[in-house]
Amino acid sequence: MLTCVWCGRSFAPAITVTMIWQWRPLPQPALCATCHDRLTPISPQHCPQCGRQQTTVEVCRDCRRWHDNLRNRAVYRYDAGMKAYMQQYKFQGDYRLRLGLQEALRLALEQVDYDILVPIPIDERTWQTRGFNQVTGWLTGQPFQQALAVTATHKDRPQSAKTRQERLLTPQPFELVAGASDLLANRRVLLLDDVYTTGRTLRHAAQQIYLGGAKAVTSLTLAR
Amino acid sequence: MTDFSELFGRRSPVPLPGAPEMVTSKAVTAIGQRWQCQRCRQWIAATDRLPNGDWYCRTCLQLGRLTSRDRLYTIPEPNRFARLVMGGLTWHGRLSARQMQAAQAVQKHALAGQRQLLWAVTGAGKTEIVYPALADALARGWRVAWVSPRIDVCLELAPRLQRDFGGVEQCVLYGGQPVPYHYCQLTICTTHQLLRFDQAFDWIIVDEVDAFPLATSPMLQVAIDRAQKTQGSCLYLTATPGERLQREIRQGKLAVTYLPLRYHGYLLPPLQLKISWRWRQQLGRGRLPAGLQRQLRLWWTARRPFLVFVPHVADLPVVMAVLMKAGLSGGTTVHAADPERQAKVQAFRAGNYRFLLTTTILERGVTFPKVAVAILGADDPVFSTAALVQIAGRVGRLATDSGGQVLAYCHSNARTVQRARNMITRLNRQGRRQGGRPC
Numbered sequence A: 001m002l003t004c005v006w007c008g009r010s011f012a013p014a015i016t017v018t019m020i021w022q023w024r025p026l027p028q029p030a031l032c033a034t035c036h037d038r039l040t041p042i043s044p045q046h047c048p049q050c051g052r053q054q055t056t057v058e059v060c061r062d063c064r065r066w067h068d069n070l071r072n073r074a075v076y077r078y079d080a081g082m083k084a085y086m087q088q089y090k091f092q093g094d095y096r097l098r099l100g101l102q103e104a105l106r107l108a109l110e111q112v113d114y115d116i117l118v119p120i121p122i123d124e125r126t127w128q129t130r131g132f133n134q135v136t137g138w139l140t141g142q143p144f145q146q147a148l149a150v151t152a153t154h155k156d157r158p159q160s161a162k163t164r165q166e167r168l169l170t171p172q173p174f175e176l177v178a179g180a181s182d183l184l185a186n187r188r189v190l191l192l193d194d195v196y197t198t199g200r201t202l203r204h205a206a207q208q209i210y211l212g213g214a215k216a217v218t219s220l221t222l223a224r
Numbered sequence B: 001m002t003d004f005s006e007l008f009g010r011r012s013p014v015p016l017p018g019a020p021e022m023v024t025s026k027a028v029t030a031i032g033q034r035w036q037c038q039r040c041r042q043w044i045a046a047t048d049r050l051p052n053g054d055w056y057c058r059t060c061l062q063l064g065r066l067t068s069r070d071r072l073y074t075i076p077e078p079n080r081f082a083r084l085v086m087g088g089l090t091w092h093g094r095l096s097a098r099q100m101q102a103a104q105a106v107q108k109h110a111l112a113g114q115r116q117l118l119w120a121v122t123g124a125g126k127t128e129i130v131y132p133a134l135a136d137a138l139a140r141g142w143r144v145a146w147v148s149p150r151i152d153v154c155l156e157l158a159p160r161l162q163r164d165f166g167g168v169e170q171c172v173l174y175g176g177q178p179v180p181y182h183y184c185q186l187t188i189c190t191t192h193q194l195l196r197f198d199q200a201f202d203w204i205i206v207d208e209v210d211a212f213p214l215a216t217s218p219m220l221q222v223a224i225d226r227a228q229k230t231q232g233s234c235l236y237l238t239a240t241p242g243e244r245l246q247r248e249i250r251q252g253k254l255a256v257t258y259l260p261l262r263y264h265g266y267l268l269p270p271l272q273l274k275i276s277w278r279w280r281q282q283l284g285r286g287r288l289p290a291g292l293q294r295q296l297r298l299w300w301t302a303r304r305p306f307l308v309f310v311p312h313v314a315d316l317p318v319v320m321a322v323l324m325k326a327g328l329s330g331g332t333t334v335h336a337a338d339p340e341r342q343a344k345v346q347a348f349r350a351g352n353y354r355f356l357l358t359t360t361i362l363e364r365g366v367t368f369p370k371v372a373v374a375i376l377g378a379d380d381p382v383f384s385t386a387a388l389v390q391i392a393g394r395v396g397r398l399a400t401d402s403g404g405q406v407l408a409y410c411h412s413n414a415r416t417v418q419r420a421r422n423m424i425t426r427l428n429r430q431g432r433r434q435g436g437r438p439c
């Protein structure tokens, strides 16, 4: 029996025939079936730019307003279940909950072609109070480069406390760390973030990465 | 003058600068090789370390995260309350002679600072029996907490105490409460919330002491002890004390007041056993035990409100589908994580639903007039002996109720069911001696 990292109940992992045929150690799921079902994966029917779940594969209205060619993929919908997860993981600071989505992120990263993985950074104050970067918490040994930092002068309310209009007007919060250009020059970079809401944060980050000389920038978020 | 009362008898991670007598200590401390949370006194797992080097407690996370970087602040409880007339009691009801006798015993033990249990059958009116002792305690300037492991019990209790103790300032605390904490003489809260208090209360009333999760949680037991002043005491209320409390009574460690009869003088309804062989397999094929379906139709046709208890949340939609197919409409399902739980219970009480399908969450603390009860799978381990006695106790609570039945459908005659039936028989034997009548 395993203990579900989210609800704390013990459960027996389901074993399927395909898992047995794979001839490798069976993965130990961190979530029970009930908690697993609280999250909704995004199907192939999504916006080709922001990755939002839709009934078609056309560029969505929000994306058409940006007039750019950002390309984001998202793993799960940002629905009530995902909000509850984020509430406990990010806002209540339950670091152990990172285990719940590590496997899903690992599989998603395997689907993407990139040279360098760059997680969205958190500012110094958040590092002190929350104690962890919620994005890198999901990584399980995949190499990444902390090429971006939050500028020291950037004192700001959390994105989640703002209206859409305010978010869109947020000034550039990121800068390249020393030596970033050496890493980024002519590489294909994948940005990694927790939630795509307006796309403002990712576009700011991409802008800086391009300044560092990257050849292409795409992004992956856990939720949209 | 700045108001520092927010820290009186509290254990808070937020200091009030300039507060006199403020005591502070580390929130998470190293003891040998291990780390312990000083709010809930639980050990922190070796893996629960943050990348910035801090340790954090998962056990009491719901009250706001504590890390090894935090401190806790307290001001020793000063009992700074205005004098109350009649202990703030505004209740005009009257206790029966039997209830009065119990009330006086409770008051005597409380005054003597004794740990005590009020063992009263479901529907004995135990809340009102505590009123004289509570009024007395409040008149003496005691700080009192009325707590329960069940949030439903707190929510049903709070408006009653607000009405019946109109002269006392009160606050209600539970996870997600809409009103912030403020210092006052009478606190109504879940046992979890006691983790935020430090030697605050002269008297703690623990309602439904045998209910989940208190009965199985050493953390919550400790929370009650630490929220109580060293010279304070507590009163446990229940209809179904567990083995531990019963042992303490036998050993003379716990004073007990006994009330085997409901306030209206009627006996408890018996738990009727209905053997339904392989009911679970039948349900898998979309069928209910024939007897159960017939019975539910009878109740439904007679417009008697009824509760159907099932072992698991997953059983709810299955049973509901069968009833819908059978044409029994107008009911709904309720379970612990249901966001509309409160509203549905209220609506059923108001007669807007004809029946509720539910799990053990509605086993206690709720009163529905004229209700009948069926338990599908009463032999499932989720239904403890105490739970079954409590569920049976939903029936016949009002003096005007009659003819309510409690039917337990099981695959076999499990020991829990047998024990529950025995407990009811024993209580009714005692009740009959005191002049109780069958309902």
Ligand SMILES: [Zn+2]
Binding pocket: A004, A005, A006, A007, A008, A009, A031, A032, A033, A034, A035, A036
């Ligand atoms: Zn779970």
Ligand SMILES: [Zn+2]
Binding pocket: A047, A048, A049, A050, A051, A052, A059, A060, A061, A062, A063
């Ligand atoms: Zn889009």
Ligand SMILES: [Zn+2]
Binding pocket: B037, B038, B039, B040, B041, B042, B057, B058, B059, B060, B061, B066
């Ligand atoms: Zn704790």
